Amino acid sequence: MDKTTRENSLGIARSRIESLSDIIFGLALAISSIPLITRLPARPVGILVDLAEFGFSFLILMSVWVGYTNIMSILPVEDTLTLNLNLLLLFFVSAEPYLFYLNITFDLLTHEVFLDLASTLYALDMMGLMLILALFTNQLAKEEKGLVRKDSLNQFRRVRNILYVSACLFGITILPMFWSLKLFAQPIRFYLWFIPLILSSIIRISDQSQD
Secondary structure (H helix, E strand, C coil): CCCCCCECCCCCEHHHHHHHHHHHHHHHHHHHCHHHHHCCCCCCHHHHHHHHHHHHHHHHHHHHHHHHHHHHCCCCCCCHHHHHHHHHHHHHHHHHHHHHHHHHHCCCCCCHHHHHHHHHHHHHHHHHHHHHHHHHHHHHHCHHHCCCCHHHHHHHHHHHHHHHHHHHHHHHCCCCHHHHCEECCEEHHHHHCHHHHHHHHHHHHHHHHHC
C-alpha cells in the first residue's frame, strides 16, 4: 500500500484526509474574503483598510497551509492521536475566518465586551493552530524517528521552536493587561498578533538564504 492510499487505525485513507484538508483551507480562504464583498467602505480609505485586514487573515491562513502541507507530506497519520490532532487543527482553520470577521466587525466603542471575547477566542484559536503544528514538526525534528534527512533536522527544529513561541505569544495576549493597555486607541493585543508572522518570515528568509 503506497503513501497516498495508506490507511490509519480508523480506516481513513491518507488521500481522503489530504482532500478534506484542501477543501477546508480553500473554504476558509473563500469565507475570509466575504467581508470585502458584503461590507462597503464608508470612505475611500476604507478600501485600503479592508484590504489590509483581509491581507492579515490571508497571510495567517497561507502560513498555516504552507507549514501544514510540508509537514503532512512527510508525517505518518496512521495513529489515532495524529489523526485526531489533524482534525482538531482543521476545526481551528475552519473557525479562523468567523472569529476574524467578528474582530473586524465589532466596534471597540460600542461593542467592547463582544470584541474582547471575540479577540480572546481568536487568540486561543491561533494558539491551538500553532501548537498543533509545533507538535507535528517536533515529530519530524526527532532524529530517532528518521522521517527527514539529518541535514534538515536543524531547520525543522527552528521551525518547531518558532511555532512554540508563536503559540505562547497568542496565548499570552488573552491576558487582561494586553486588552486594557492601548496603542493608537487599539488594544496592544492586536499588535502582538503580528509578531508570529514576522518571526515566521524571518525564519523562511533565513532558511532560503542557506539553501
